[in-house]
Amino acid sequence: MGSATKHALAAVKREVDTLTQHDADSARKLFDVVDELAASKQLASAFAERGAGADAKRALAERVFGAQLGEAGMRVLGTAVEQTWETEGDLVTGLQEAAIRGVAQTTGTHELLGEELDSFLDTVSSNGELELSLGSRLGANDAKVGLVERLFGSRLGADTLRILRSLVKHPAGRRTRRLVSWARGIVADQANRQVAVVTVARPLPAAQLERLQAGLSARFGRDVALNQIVDPSVIGGLRVEFGDELIDDTALARLKNLRLQLA
Structure with missing residues (x-):
């Protein structure tokens, strides 16, 4: 991780720290922003463009996402797009982290999220076929999401599933165990930030x-x-x-x- 991305992440984390329980729905919608930026290289590039002004990028974010995100989510997104990121991929992953932190911060369910992510990780680690299915770069990510929902939909809470869906859809080249361990660490770190x-x-x-x-x-x-x-x-x-x-x-x-x- 480059120094610019580290600095950008620190700013985003400080903004997430200001969220309260009233901002839970807005925080959850940050996962939708991750989906849209991952699907649109042009839009992600516009937000990550180093030559573009911070005000212009914030205005673009407001225009594209303002109606769906809500005030709290827009504060986080606005802070993110104002920063300098090493790559557009870093921006998308940074927003994914912000969404995970936001859910943990606003729901106050750090312990439950951590336990359920650990349970998922234990299941995947003990089932080589499942780990291969989720980690294969040949399979479609939407199919992997369906697999997670089918196997874990009745066993895990809605917010844990929301996190897992995002991880499986947007792995950024990371294997399943590493992905879930990363998310587990984020949840724990956000708890410590309080x-x-x-x-x-x-x-x-x-x-x-x-x-x-x-x-x-x-x-x-x-x-x-x-x-x-x-x-x-x-x-x-x-x-x-x-x-x-x-x-x-x-x-x-x-x-x-x-x-x-x-x-």
Whole structure:
């Protein structure tokens, strides 16, 4: 993955982080955008074109998808098309990741999604014929989707099936096990992005933790859980890691900055 795509993905993930439970349907519709971009090389190229302006690409996205996506989905798509991607394939895969993250974020069913993806992965891994049928590059992807729905439609939830359909239709050259493991990792990572890791030299009192949690929730616009880690080496103060955000107000960090200024 090139540096441009990494930067683009980081921006998209931050936008997905702002979605709430009220945006679930809009997040699900991002899978439809993935379908349309995968089917239209011309449209995908227009969004991935480095020479095109960000405003023009956002306007095109609004014109093509605005009516079907809804406000929340358009924010994610708009952020995606404004970025610079290494290839149009990276854009499509990035939006597929955004859709998976969006469903996990808005439904709050990270654990269930993870369990069901694990169950699917276990079944495929233990059935060589099924793995071959799903992973063969000779078979039509729509037929593979039908196979997944026939075998797992009554066993898995609607959102898990929605994720699997997208993976099977748009594998981007990846084998089934790798695809599903990738999606499983995304779901787990999105769950972790709702947990702020707070590192302190000594345990914080409950009242201070509550104030910190309320402050972080207000800052990031959504509920934030805290995972407190005690590390005497930070000396004092605290460090907060939340998704891609880092707030380091430890005494150790201040000492390091002072040394750099004096060097």
